[in-house]
Amino acid sequence: MGRIKPRWFRRNLQTALRVLPVTVLTGARQTGKTTLTQAIEPARAYFTLDDVGVLDQAERNPDSLLATRPVILDEVQRAPQILLAVKRAVDTQRRAGDFTLTGSANLLLMKHVSDTLAGRAIYLELRPFCPTEWQERKDTLLPLERLFAPDFDWREWPDEPGDWPTWLLRGGFPPALQIDSETDRGLWFAAYVQTYLERDLHQLSAVSSLPDFQRVMMLAAQRTGKLLNQADLARDAALSHPTTHRYLNLLETGCLVTRIRPVVANPSVAFIKAPKLFWTDLVLQPGLLGSSCPPTPRNAWMRVFGWSKPCFRLWTRGVPSIHNGASCIFGATVRGTKSISFWKKPASS
Numbered sequence: 001m002g003r004i005k006p007r008w009f010r011r012n013l014q015t016a017l018r019v020l021p022v023t024v025l026t027g028a029r030q031t032g033k034t035t036l037t038q039a040i041e042p043a044r045a046y047f048t049l050d051d052v053g054v055l056d057q058a059e060r061n062p063d064s065l066l067a068t069r070p071v072i073l074d075e076v077q078r079a080p081q082i083l084l085a086v087k088r089a090v091d092t093q094r095r096a097g098d099f100t101l102t103g104s105a106n107l108l109l110m111k112h113v114s115d116t117l118a119g120r121a122i123y124l125e126l127r128p129f130c131p132t133e134w135q136e137r138k139d140t141l142l143p144l145e146r147l148f149a150p151d152f153d154w155r156e157w158p159d160e161p162g163d164w165p166t167w168l169l170r171g172g173f174p175p176a177l178q179i180d181s182e183t184d185r186g187l188w189f190a191a192y193v194q195t196y197l198e199r200d201l202h203q204l205s206a207v208s209s210l211p212d213f214q215r216v217m218m219l220a221a222q223r224t225g226k227l228l229n230q231a232d233l234a235r236d237a238a239l240s241h242p243t244t245h246r247y248l249n250l251l252e253t254g255c256l257v258t259r260i261r262p263v264v265a266n267p268s269v270a271f272i273k274a275p276k277l278f279w280t281d282l283v284l285q286p287g288l289l290g291s292s293c294p295p296t297p298r299n300a301w302m303r304v305f306g307w308s309k310p311c312f313r314l315w316t317r318g319v320p321s322i323h324n325g326a327s328c329i330f331g332a333t334v335r336g337t338k339s340i341s342f343w344k345k346p347a348s349s
Contacts (some may be wrong), residue, residue, distance in 0.1 A: 004039050005174070007032065009126055014040060017097035021090045022121035024076075028255040028280045029195050029200065030192070031126050031171045033102040037072050046098070058082045063089070069098045077105035078203060080113045090120045105204055125255065126283050128172025132165040157207035166204055171283040188282055193217075196254065204250055216247040220257065221284075222275060228259065228277040256280050271341045 013036065016023040025033050038046060045068045055078055058065055062085035065073065076082060101121075107113050108123060131218050165175055170177060171189065179185040197214060215237050223233065234244035251257045259275040326329045 004035060005032075005129070005134065006136065007036055007126075008130070009124070010036065010040065010343065012038070012124060016122045016124060017041075017094055017100070019095055020036065020120065020122050021094050022086060022099045022101065022117050023097070024103070024107060024117075024121050024123045025126055026103050026106050026123065026255060027126035028128070029104045029174055029196075030174075031128050032174055033104075033126050034072075034074055035128065035174075037100050037102060041070065045069075045071040046074065047071065049078040050075050054272035055079060066099070067096070070100070071098070072100045072102065074102050075104065076101045077103040077107060077110065080107065080110055083107070083113060083115045083117060087115050087120065090117075094120075104200060104255065106253050106255055109249065110204065129174065129177060130172065131170075134172070134177055169283060171281050173281060176283075185283075196256070201250065204244075204253055207247075207250075212237065212243070213247050213250075215239075216244060217251065220251065223277055224279050225276060227274040229274060256284070269329065282339060296303055 013023065013025065025037060027033050038044070045056045047065055054065070058073075059081070061108070062079070062082040065071070065082070066085055066089045073082065081231040086101070089099070101107075106123075106125070108116060142344055170185070173192070176185050176188050179188060197210060201207060201210075201213065216233070216239070220231055228248075230244055230248065231241060233248075234241045237244060239247075248257070248259075250257050252259060256279065258278050258280065260278060261275050262273065321344075
């Protein structure tokens with residue numbers, strides 16, 4: 001087994017374990033959730049619900065899985081009813097850091113979640129690697145941290161060396177980053193999308209027509225970084241608006257897309273009310289659009305994607321490591337003709 005890459009998000013997880021009895025770490029598959037949680041406390045008991053026997057135990061006798069503390073329960077979205085057992089265990093004996101739950105779906109967006117563990121749990125999301133994070137560059141977060149300083153001057157922003165277009169378009173999933181060939185890496189991402197459609201999707205909800213869902217994914221991939229008009233998307237997919245809305249919710253529940261809300265002073269009179277749509281990882285999109293070759297600085301993908309997507313990737317990896325609980329928003333000109341970009345705003349401000 002190779003050396004484990006350090007994650008910027010590690011201190012967020014460590015802080016959560018010191019404060020609350022339950023820490024829920026979600027994120028898309030293959031982002032390194034299990035590796036990170038086990039690296040922090042290797043001696044902690046570990047059970048994965050991908051194991052059929054453990055899954056059966058979680059469904060029939062969930063309290064028995066919680067008898068050993070502290071414990072990591074992996075892939076909890078497969079048996080969301082276990083949250084009630086976690087609630088009972090916490091109420092019986094409350095102690096910070098006892099339960100770490102990981103999952104490949106946002107539990108707060110799942111319909112069948114029996115309890116949100118309000119007041120007992122914190123919910124965190126681990127995203128794929130950022131290029132400088134994978135390179136283990138020192139002091140990478142300092143420029144981002146300066147953005148929140150009262151005396152910040154944009155002229156202080158440092159120049160970053162390196163082949164950024166190539167790095168940004170390699171993706172951020174650890175297994176893919178370890179593949180040198182662009183063609184082989186493209187096949188990995190195509191297989192990732194196929195696995196999601198054939199396995200993970202069915203764990204979240206029953207989808208009557210897989211081709212319809214895949215068509216929505218393809219059309220959503222074409223709209224990344226743009227204002228999301230669900231009515232137009234539904235029309236292009238030849239589906240009803242409620243069905244399209246449900247499919248987008250499933251993509252967000254599976255941590256594959258993020259909808260960024262605009263910042264407005266008065267929502268009732270806002271010029272821009274639609275969110276922007278971004279995919280968790282930039283190079284998932286070619287696989288969705290039918291290409292096995294990932295984007296490169298030399299082909300048309302770079303022109304299609306634009307630079308807001310790589311910037312979104314950098315911000316959503318770096319800033320949460322500085323300000324836990326920050327929310328991502330974007331602004332627009334008064335007439336809504338140009339986007340002012342997006343930034344992170346600490347939840348407390």
